[in-house]
Amino acid sequence: MNPAAIDRYLELWRITKTYQGAAGPVSVVKDFNLTVKQGEFISLIGHSGCGKSTVLSMVAGLSEPSKGGLVLAGREITGPGPDRGVVFQSPSLLPWLTALQNVTLGIRQVKPTASRKEIDEIGAHYLTLVGLGDALHTRPPELSQGMRQRVGLARAFALNPKMLLLDEPFGMLDSLTRMELQQILIDLWLEDQKTALMVTHDVDEALLLSDRVVMMTNGPEARVGEILEVPFARPRDRFALIEDPQFEALRDQLVGFLEDHAVGHAAERVAQQRSEKTDSESGLPTVTPAELVTVEDA
Amino acid sequence: MKIKATILNGLQLAGLGAFDPVVRLLSGENPSAQLPKIGQFILMPIGGFALFLAVWTIAASSIQTRYGSIPNPKAVWVAGSQLLAAHQKTTADRQQFYVDRDKQAKEYVEKAATLRTAAADPKNAALKDRLDEAAVKNDGLAASTMKRKYAGSPSYLDQIRTSLLTVFTGFVLASAIAIPVGILCGLSPVFMACVNPFIQIFKPVSPLAWLPIVMIVVGALYTTDPSEAWFEKSFISSAITVALCSLWPTLTNTALGVASIDKDYINVARVLQLSPSSRVFKIILPASLPLMFTGLRISLGVGWMVLIAAEMLAQNPGLGKFVWDMFQNGSSETLAQIMVAVFTIGGIGFLLDRIMIVCQRMVSFDSAVSA
Numbered sequence: 001m002n003p004a005a006i007d008r009y010l011e012l013w014r015i016t017k018t019y020q021g022a023a024g025p026v027s028v029v030k031d032f033n034l035t036v037k038q039g040e041f042i043s044l045i046g047h048s049g050c051g052k053s054t055v056l057s058m059v060a061g062l063s064e065p066s067k068g069g070l071v072l073a074g075r076e077i078t079g080p081g082p083d084r085g086v087v088f089q090s091p092s093l094l095p096w097l098t099a100l101q102n103v104t105l106g107i108r109q110v111k112p113t114a115s116r117k118e119i120d121e122i123g124a125h126y127l128t129l130v131g132l133g134d135a136l137h138t139r140p141p142e143l144s145q146g147m148r149q150r151v152g153l154a155r156a157f158a159l160n161p162k163m164l165l166l167d168e169p170f171g172m173l174d175s176l177t178r179m180e181l182q183q184i185l186i187d188l189w190l191e192d193q194k195t196a197l198m199v200t201h202d203v204d205e206a207l208l209l210s211d212r213v214v215m216m217t218n219g220p221e222a223r224v225g226e227i228l229e230v231p232f233a234r235p236r237d238r239f240a241l242i243e244d245p246q247f248e249a250l251r252d253q254l255v256g257f258l259e260d261h262a263v264g265h266a267a268e269r270v271a272q273q274r275s276e277k278t279d280s281e282s283g284l285p286t287v288t289p290a291e292l293v294t295v296e297d298a
Numbered sequence: 299m300k301i302k303a304t305i306l307n308g309l310q311l312a313g314l315g316a317f318d319p320v321v322r323l324l325s326g327e328n329p330s331a332q333l334p335k336i337g338q339f340i341l342m343p344i345g346g347f348a349l350f351l352a353v354w355t356i357a358a359s360s361i362q363t364r365y366g367s368i369p370n371p372k373a374v375w376v377a378g379s380q381l382l383a384a385h386q387k388t389t390a391d392r393q394q395f396y397v398d399r400d401k402q403a404k405e406y407v408e409k410a411a412t413l414r415t416a417a418a419d420p421k422n423a424a425l426k427d428r429l430d431e432a433a434v435k436n437d438g439l440a441a442s443t444m445k446r447k448y449a450g451s452p453s454y455l456d457q458i459r460t461s462l463l464t465v466f467t468g469f470v471l472a473s474a475i476a477i478p479v480g481i482l483c484g485l486s487p488v489f490m491a492c493v494n495p496f497i498q499i500f501k502p503v504s505p506l507a508w509l510p511i512v513m514i515v516v517g518a519l520y521t522t523d524p525s526e527a528w529f530e531k532s533f534i535s536s537a538i539t540v541a542l543c544s545l546w547p548t549l550t551n552t553a554l555g556v557a558s559i560d561k562d563y564i565n566v567a568r569v570l571q572l573s574p575s576s577r578v579f580k581i582i583l584p585a586s587l588p589l590m591f592t593g594l595r596i597s598l599g600v601g602w603m604v605l606i607a608a609e610m611l612a613q614n615p616g617l618g619k620f621v622w623d624m625f626q627n628g629s630s631e632t633l634a635q636i637m638v639a640v641f642t643i644g645g646i647g648f649l650l651d652r653i654m655i656v657c658q659r660m661v662s663f664d665s666a667v668s669a
Contacts, residue, residue, distance in 0.1 A: 061568075062565055062568060062569070079568075080569045080571065081569070081571055082569065084569070086565075086569045088562060088566075092562035092563065094566065094581065094584070094585075096587075105570060105572075105580065109570050109572065
């Protein structure tokens with residue numbers, strides 16, 4: 001693939017999504033532009049209802065943009081397909097299938113000529129990677145929420161897709177489980193560095209996982225507000241990162257952006273989140289505004 | 299401990315949760331907690347039933363009808379055991395009939411064989427034609443004897459068996475139509491719009507209105523010679539009537555089940571680009587099974603109720619005909635026997651419902667039932 005194609009692996013060009021509301025058409029997202037390099041991990045961050053998930057579901061092909069276009073690896077996205085592995089917020093596993101069957105259901109679609117044994121082996125391999133090697137034949141109702149989401153991750157990675165799409169994948173988990181699963185996601189991702197697009201509302205998660213964080217303005221007519229480069233070298237260590245003054249600076253910048261765009265109780269929530277942070281880490285060096293590194297999007 | 303857990307799970311699955319505390323008590327688990335539960339879920343229902351019997355006994359003696367007083371519980375019990383005894387007698391008679399029949403047929407066959415051997419003998423050459431003729435005649439007699447069927451009236455248990463067979467046939471027929479149509483309705487709003495008027499209009503129609511139409515149509519179309527037919531006309535009419543009335547709950551519930559599948563599952567199917575057939579068999583059918591079974595359960599209940607009415611009118615041997623015959627007989631035992639029938643119908647209806655509940659729990663993916 002030529003260098004230009006690698007630099008512009010995924011392109012979202014002026015995409016607009018308009019719904020017919022009670023008081024006339026409402027554009028959730030308007031003129032949303034984004035270019036993603038191959039192998040890049042991008043987080044989309046913004047307030048609830050700002051249209052993050054709308055953007056993701058258009059990339060997944062589950063909904064069509066009203067205007068504008070999406071191109072992945074030189075081809076326009078016209079519908080869903082197994083070349084994009086999607087991890088949904090709720091794991092969306094089929095409860096009547098075992099963990100392994102849930103994972104292999106998709107593999108069969110991308111490898112139609114493979115034998116049943118090969119398919120099962122691939123599925124078992126990915127389930128082992130997410131730490132469910134012992135639970136291959138367990139059905140989702142008997143798994144914990146965190147384990148289900150592990151199956152969800154295995155299902156997406158097992159497709160060996162061009163791209164990973166993660167829609168607040170850990171939003172429904174408690175913080176301990178979330179940390180575990182973030183680590184699993186990083187480990188899986190480091191194996192073959194798939195291009196990834198993740199929707200999140202967790203600032204720390206975005207900084208820990210991504211190469212760039214895309215901050216969205218509030219809807220309606222949401223678009224890209226700022227883009228933040230996350231310069232930390234990989235593999236990243238969660239605890240070393242928290243101690244890093246630059247992390248604190250980036251974090252403040254993200255939270256500051258969200259605060260500026262906060263409305264109603266969302267503002268209180270961000271402020272509260274911020275004060276908690278300051279309290280709990282009062283021992284850490286404080287960052288002066290001069291130290292802040294702002295990366296402006298052209 | 300494992301055995302206990304298995305028993306408890308089994309009880310839960312069979313809908314016999316009431317006996318849960320008994321098992322726990324027998325295993326010595328916290329008696330003070332189990333006894334009140336036993337009181338509530340077992341002793342109270344027994345007490346209620348005893349009260350019902352007492353009221354019935356008192357009320358029965360005070361109501362006089364043209365067939366005598368209303369039978370009390372004991373009279374009904376006696377009538378029930380008489381029906382059982384009659385069944386045993388009928389069964390014995392029938393067996394005897396078939397033994398005799400087979401014996402006679404065998405004699406004819408043997409005679410024919412003897413005649414043929416004789417005919418083959420050169421000494422009897424002059425009589426050969428007549429001997430052959432006699433042998434053929436005996437063959438014919440053997441065949442017609444074997445065709446003879448027991449003509450005695452069916453016993454009470456035979457009637458029950460016929461009723462069960464009829465309701466089962468009707469139910470299977472209804473399900474075979476309702477499930478595919480229901481799936482189509484759930485999948486395609488256009489198809490649903492086409493079918494909906496029929497559903498809405500035919501759903502409330504009483505079985506009694508269907509029956510004459512069904513009987514006439516069956517009479518016109520089912521013209522197989524009665525001695526060779528597998529089923530009697532009345533059986534087919536009743537089964538079709540049951541099917542027509544029990545079609546709707548399955549149809550509407552299946553359609554609802556398919557139409558209301560979790561959007562996440564559909565998204566999974568879309569992302570994985572599943573083929574239409576694996577979409578139906580891997581996602582849509584399993585996801586809608588619980589509601590489908592709710593529909594099937596209601597259908598079977600409706601079918602059982604419809605059946606009694608249909609049998610009364612179609613004169614199909616079965617519990618309905620039994621009740622009607624007893625009513626027409628007008629003997630002193632009429633009322634007691636009809637009451638036996640009422641309890642039988644209720645008991646069987648209850649059992650069928652239980653069976654469907656167990657099936658429903660087995661296919662429900664959300665309950666934590668492990669195979």
